Amino acid sequence: MTGKPIISVRGLHNSFGDQVIHDGVDLDVFRGEILGVVGGSGTGKSVLMRSIIGLQRPDAGKITVLGENMIDRSEDEAKNIRRRWGILFQNGALFSTLSVAENVEVPIREYFPFLKPPLLDEIASFKIAMSGLEPDAGPKYPSELSGGMRKRAGLARALALDPELLFLDEPTAGLDPIAAAAFDELIHSLQQRLDLTVFLITHDLDTLYTICDRVAVLADKKVIAVGTIPELMALDHPWIQEYFNGPRGRSAAISHKEPVEA
Incomplete structure (x- = not known):
C-alpha cells in the first residue's frame, strides 16, 4: 500500500500489571482499505483497537489517527477526532x-x-x-x-x-454462516459506497478471504506480519501456518478459490 496511512501505530507498549500484552507494536492502515486483524487468544487484538480509539492508555508508543496524535489529547480535542469514526x-x-x-x-x-x-x-x-x-x-x-x-x-x-473510519470488533462472532456471510457482504458494500476505511478484528477466515484487502497478524506481543493472505501463507511462522493452512484455513481457501500448499 502507498500513501499516508490513516492510522499509524509505532512502538506501542501495553501491559496489565506484570503481564505484557504489546511490546513494540507497529502498524499502518491506509485510506480506503479493509484491514483484518487476527491473532490467538490473549494477543491483545481488542486492546490494540482500544488503544487506537483512546479507551486504553498505552504505557509507551505513538498513535496517529486521521493525521492527529491520539496520545495526551484534551477531551475536547479527542472528541473532535472521535466524531470522524464509528465503532461496532x-x-x-x-x-x-x-x-x-x-x-x-x-x-x-x-x-x-x-x-x-x-x-x-x-x-x-x-x-x-x-x-x-x-x-x-x-x-x-x-x-x-x-x-x-x-x-x-x-x-x-x-x-x-x-464516519470516515469504521472499527469493527468480531462483527460476525456468534452468527450462523448465512448471517455471517450476509454481514460480510453488507460491510463490503458500505465500504465501497461510503469510501470507508475499516479496521476489523476477526477470527473468521471466511471474512478475511471475502472482504479484507490485507491482514495484520498479532503474535509474540507484536504485529509479526501484514499482507494479503497469499503473502502471509508464504511465511514460515508457526502460528500463521497453523491458522491459514490448518483444516479450517484450507477449507476456507478452497471455498474462496485461493491456492493452498500441497
Whole structure:
C-alpha cells in the first residue's frame, strides 16, 4: 500500500500489571482499505483497537489517527477526532433501555444537540435502513432482537455521524454462516459506497478471504506480519501456518478459490 496511512501505530507498549500484552507494536492502515486483524487468544487484538480509539492508555508508543496524535489529547480535542469514526463493539454494545432508533440517535445528540426530534428520527431511520434492518426495528429494544439484528443495530449507530473510519470488533462472532456471510457482504458494500476505511478484528477466515484487502497478524506481543493472505501463507511462522493452512484455513481457501500448499 502507498500513501499516508490513516492510522499509524509505532512502538506501542501495553501491559496489565506484570503481564505484557504489546511490546513494540507497529502498524499502518491506509485510506480506503479493509484491514483484518487476527491473532490467538490473549494477543491483545481488542486492546490494540482500544488503544487506537483512546479507551486504553498505552504505557509507551505513538498513535496517529486521521493525521492527529491520539496520545495526551484534551477531551475536547479527542472528541473532535472521535466524531470522524464509528465503532461496532462485540455484541453491538447497545443501551438496553433505549430503542434501536434511540441508540442510533445517541451520538447524533451528543454532537448536534440542537437538532429537532423529527430530523433525528429521519436520520435514525436512514441509518437503520443502511444497516439492513427493516423499518419496524426502530422502536424495538435490544432484548427483542436476534444476535444478528443487534449487530446491525450497533452498525447503524456506528454509521450515525457519517464516519470516515469504521472499527469493527468480531462483527460476525456468534452468527450462523448465512448471517455471517450476509454481514460480510453488507460491510463490503458500505465500504465501497461510503469510501470507508475499516479496521476489523476477526477470527473468521471466511471474512478475511471475502472482504479484507490485507491482514495484520498479532503474535509474540507484536504485529509479526501484514499482507494479503497469499503473502502471509508464504511465511514460515508457526502460528500463521497453523491458522491459514490448518483444516479450517484450507477449507476456507478452497471455498474462496485461493491456492493452498500441497
